[in-house]
Amino acid sequence: MRVLMFGWEFPPHIAGGLGTACYGLTKGLAQNGVDVTFVMPKASGDEEKDFLKIISADNVVIDSRYSEFYSLNKDVSFIEVNSKLVPYIGMDDYFNVVNQMESGVFETWREGIQRKYNFSGGYGPNLMQEIERYAMVAAEIARQEEFDIIHAHDWLTYKAGIAAKQVSGKPLVVHIHATEFDRSSEGHRNSIVYGIEHYGMNSADMVCAVSDLTRNIVIEKYGVPAERVVTLHNAVEPKTTTVVRKKNVKEKIVTFLGRVTFQKGPEYFVETAKKVLEKDDNVRFVLAGDGDIMQQVITRVAELGIADKFHFTGFLRGSDIDQMFGMSDVYVMPSISEPFGISPLEAMRAGVPVVISKQSGVSEVLKYAIKVDFWDIDATADAIYGLLHYPSLTKMLSENGKAEVDNLKWESVAAKLKRIYESVLKK
Amino acid sequence: MKRNICFHFQISQPCRLKTYRFFDIGLHHDYFDEYQNHYLANRLAERCYLPANKMFLDLINNNDNIYLSYSISGTSIRLFQEHCPEIIESFKALIATGKVELTGSTYTHSIAALHDKKTFVEQVKLQEKILKETFGVTPTTFCNTELIYSDEIGEWLNELGYKTILTEGAKHILGWKSPGYLYCNPFQTDLKLLLRNYTLCDDITLRFSDKGWEHYPLTSEKYISFLKSLPADAPFVNLYFDYETIGEYNTKESGIFDFFRCMFTTISNSGDFRFITPNQAEDIEKECELSVSTMHAPWPISSAGDEKDTSEWTGNELQQEAFEQLFKLEPLYSDSKNETAKQNWLDMQAADHFAFMSTKWLSKSSVRRNFDVYPSPYQAFINYMNVLNDIKIELEKNTKKAAPAGKSK
Numbered sequence: 001m002r003v004l005m006f007g008w009e010f011p012p013h014i015a016g017g018l019g020t021a022c023y024g025l026t027k028g029l030a031q032n033g034v035d036v037t038f039v040m041p042k043a044s045g046d047e048e049k050d051f052l053k054i055i056s057a058d059n060v061v062i063d064s065r066y067s068e069f070y071s072l073n074k075d076v077s078f079i080e081v082n083s084k085l086v087p088y089i090g091m092d093d094y095f096n097v098v099n100q101m102e103s104g105v106f107e108t109w110r111e112g113i114q115r116k117y118n119f120s121g122g123y124g125p126n127l128m129q130e131i132e133r134y135a136m137v138a139a140e141i142a143r144q145e146e147f148d149i150i151h152a153h154d155w156l157t158y159k160a161g162i163a164a165k166q167v168s169g170k171p172l173v174v175h176i177h178a179t180e181f182d183r184s185s186e187g188h189r190n191s192i193v194y195g196i197e198h199y200g201m202n203s204a205d206m207v208c209a210v211s212d213l214t215r216n217i218v219i220e221k222y223g224v225p226a227e228r229v230v231t232l233h234n235a236v237e238p239k240t241t242t243v244v245r246k247k248n249v250k251e252k253i254v255t256f257l258g259r260v261t262f263q264k265g266p267e268y269f270v271e272t273a274k275k276v277l278e279k280d281d282n283v284r285f286v287l288a289g290d291g292d293i294m295q296q297v298i299t300r301v302a303e304l305g306i307a308d309k310f311h312f313t314g315f316l317r318g319s320d321i322d323q324m325f326g327m328s329d330v331y332v333m334p335s336i337s338e339p340f341g342i343s344p345l346e347a348m349r350a351g352v353p354v355v356i357s358k359q360s361g362v363s364e365v366l367k368y369a370i371k372v373d374f375w376d377i378d379a380t381a382d383a384i385y386g387l388l389h390y391p392s393l394t395k396m397l398s399e400n401g402k403a404e405v406d407n408l409k410w411e412s413v414a415a416k417l418k419r420i421y422e423s424v425l426k427k
Numbered sequence: 428m429k430r431n432i433c434f435h436f437q438i439s440q441p442c443r444l445k446t447y448r449f450f451d452i453g454l455h456h457d458y459f460d461e462y463q464n465h466y467l468a469n470r471l472a473e474r475c476y477l478p479a480n481k482m483f484l485d486l487i488n489n490n491d492n493i494y495l496s497y498s499i500s501g502t503s504i505r506l507f508q509e510h511c512p513e514i515i516e517s518f519k520a521l522i523a524t525g526k527v528e529l530t531g532s533t534y535t536h537s538i539a540a541l542h543d544k545k546t547f548v549e550q551v552k553l554q555e556k557i558l559k560e561t562f563g564v565t566p567t568t569f570c571n572t573e574l575i576y577s578d579e580i581g582e583w584l585n586e587l588g589y590k591t592i593l594t595e596g597a598k599h600i601l602g603w604k605s606p607g608y609l610y611c612n613p614f615q616t617d618l619k620l621l622l623r624n625y626t627l628c629d630d631i632t633l634r635f636s637d638k639g640w641e642h643y644p645l646t647s648e649k650y651i652s653f654l655k656s657l658p659a660d661a662p663f664v665n666l667y668f669d670y671e672t673i674g675e676y677n678t679k680e681s682g683i684f685d686f687f688r689c690m691f692t693t694i695s696n697s698g699d700f701r702f703i704t705p706n707q708a709e710d711i712e713k714e715c716e717l718s719v720s721t722m723h724a725p726w727p728i729s730s731a732g733d734e735k736d737t738s739e740w741t742g743n744e745l746q747q748e749a750f751e752q753l754f755k756l757e758p759l760y761s762d763s764k765n766e767t768a769k770q771n772w773l774d775m776q777a778a779d780h781f782a783f784m785s786t787k788w789l790s791k792s793s794v795r796r797n798f799d800v801y802p803s804p805y806q807a808f809i810n811y812m813n814v815l816n817d818i819k820i821e822l823e824k825n826t827k828k829a830a831p832a833g834k835s836k
Contacts, residue, residue, distance in 0.1 A: 280449075
């Protein structure tokens with residue numbers, strides 16, 4: 001079986017969780033004997049290629065003689081979007097992304113009727129144009145490549161997936177890592193993004209959602225019939241390096257790590273910290289990350305008068321994250337809405353006990369985690385206090401949690417996905 | 428020879444804890460969820476205790492050979508006195524028939540037997556006191572919390588004057604032997620053991636309402652045929668239930684009341700069985716010259732789960748820490764003058780608190796979990812430890828030793 005998969009990014013150059021998930025999933029599929037052709041807007045050439053074939057869209061020659069191209073081209077609508085729109089991307093910080101990545105779609109090469117397009121593969125202001133161009137290239141790829149089924153990750157690639165389906169007549173599976181309902185709060189939703197999501201999900205032969213939580217959103221908010229939506233939980237890649245436990249302060253450390261945006265609930269983390277600090281002086285709270293409500297959060301910390309015990313690290317990456325986990329005694333994820341949420345798994349893998357909100361997809365797969373409602377700061381504070389003061393609880397969650405996470409393997413997720421493919425192909 | 432059938436019902440409603448946060452420690456000491464206690468006492472009274480007591484009273488009045496026995500924990504008695512005194516009255520009426528034996532048990536459905544003799548004996552004595560005060564009864568049979576028993580526990584009880592003990596017919600102890608014979612403690616051979624036939628009990632408690640079960644629907648005829656198919660030479664059939672089996676685990680609509688009424692009437696009229704209470708076992712032994720074999724239980728057994736051991740309450744690290752921290756306070760209890768804190772410490776020994784911390788995920792389905800209010804074992808543990816920490820402070824404050832020194836003014 002061969003899958004034509006459309007993604008937006010792939011390690012090592014990633015801005016967030018989507019690329020990591022694509023990596024794990026494609027590797028897992030390879031282990032299950034499924035071949036993957038992975039298409040992305042702009043490959044850097046240093047991707048790991050030994051288990052899949054990578055096509056970079058900016059290398060594809062488009063022959064405009066084909067009628068499909070014209071029909072697609074006609075539909076292409078370039079929509080200028082406000083650059084403040086934050087399209088999905090994991091825990092990373094959008095603002096950095098915008099600054100780091102140049103964007104724009106333009107022809108790079110032209111010979112008669114043939115041409116190539118440049119892609120940034122980023123999340124910049126010309127995102128909508130890139131999405132349209134990506135779809136045109138997808139149609140061309142679908143004509144050239146041999147495959148049995150199409151798989152498209154998140155709304156950025158839905159148009160590409162649909163184009164490939166139209167050209168080839170092969171079934172389409174779309175994969176929901178996040179929806180517009182997770183990305184933004186009531187009243188701030190982007191109707192264009194919602195429109196593309198709705199179009200993609202309803203054009204697909206099967207929709208995979210990363211959690212039951214997301215599956216319900218797909219069914220309720222996008223009107224996809226329940227029998228066409230399956231839950232496919234994420235897994236986590238085994239860690240090659242071990243996190244060293246090392247702490248330079250005598251106090252216990254409680255950590256929040258993620259984008260400082262409304263959806264991640266950093267404000268609840270601050271209120272919880274206040275509750276705990278009132279009773280227990282021997283603890284420090286660390287908020288690692290950056291984001292659009294940072295100012296608000298800092299102001300609130302000052303207001304509550306806990307700044308001496310509440311620390312901001314700014315945006316962390318790579319080994320800094322490992323070091324942060326290495327010094328943490330408790331990890332807290334108070335997300336208001338989290339389709340999956342891979343970071344608690346990374347904390348658990350480092351042996352850090354976690355307190356996570358029930359409103360996260362990851363809570364569906366974990367037993368050795370304390371689950372609370374994000375809004376219930378008393379319960380969250382109580383869980384943190386328990387983990388700081390009752391050693392058997394910490395020990396149990398740390399040891400069993402690590403074992404639990406080590407058992408969440410992409411290989412078994414991919415095995416389930418393979419069965420989903422087979423069921424779609426049988427139809 | 429008629430086979431002896433011994434029905435025993437256990438009532439052990441715990442004092443339920445309410446959510447008690449760490450920031451409540453030292454601030455207030457209202458640990459118990461009075462609303463839940465009141466609600467559940469009344470719900471159970473309405474669904475189970477009152478109608479079941481009435482049913483058995485009618486059965487006893489209409490048939491002169493029906494006998495049965497109960498154990499009612501001290502905590503339950505206190506809860507009933509406070510929230511639903513008519514339950515106490517209806518038990519008094521049953522006891523007044525002379526056909527109902529009230530057995531001894533622990534005062535707070537405690538797992539103290541797993542800790543040491545001193546705390547266990549304290550529990551037994553407090554229970555004897557409340558039984559005497561409430562019902563005017565002095566028990567000679569003992570039914571420990573969840574049938575927990577070991578050779579050593581047997582010896583302690585023998586010392587306290589108990590003659591018969593109800594415990595589990597645990598397979599890993601009995602091996603090929605049947606629970607239908609009379610057994611005794613290996614060191615105190617006068618101490619008789621009546622072992623529960625748990626398969627027959629689970630048929631009712633767990634499977635009566637299970638539509639997927641092959642014997643569904645279970646009729647009294649069918650059940651009596653199960654009883655009759657037991658080895659013919661085994662003189663006892665011991666059936667011990669949580670009383671909530673009638674009306675709560677199996678609702679009135681399932682037909683559980685009719686089932687029991689019909690079964691009791693049929694057995695009463697048949698020539699194959701006779702009802703007994705546990706304290707009659709000794710007479711029957713003499714009368715029928717029964718042989719009694721010893722049963723060795725070097726480690727505690729119980730009625731819990733499939734394992735029939737004590738892992739339901741002390742199986743994981745959380746339970747072990749809670750257990751250790753709880754019984755560490757025993758010296759404070761002995762010295763304290765704070766009667767409320769002392770009572771609270773006793774209530775914290777209830778097996779239910781520990782069962783909520785169990786991480787045997789599959790056992791979540793067991794019937795006791797009906798009353799589980801915690802989202803996870805971790806939260807149950809945290810809540811328990813918060814309360815325990817406050818009780819510790821309260822006990823320390825009022826110890827006799829600390830009192831003279833006091834806080835200098």
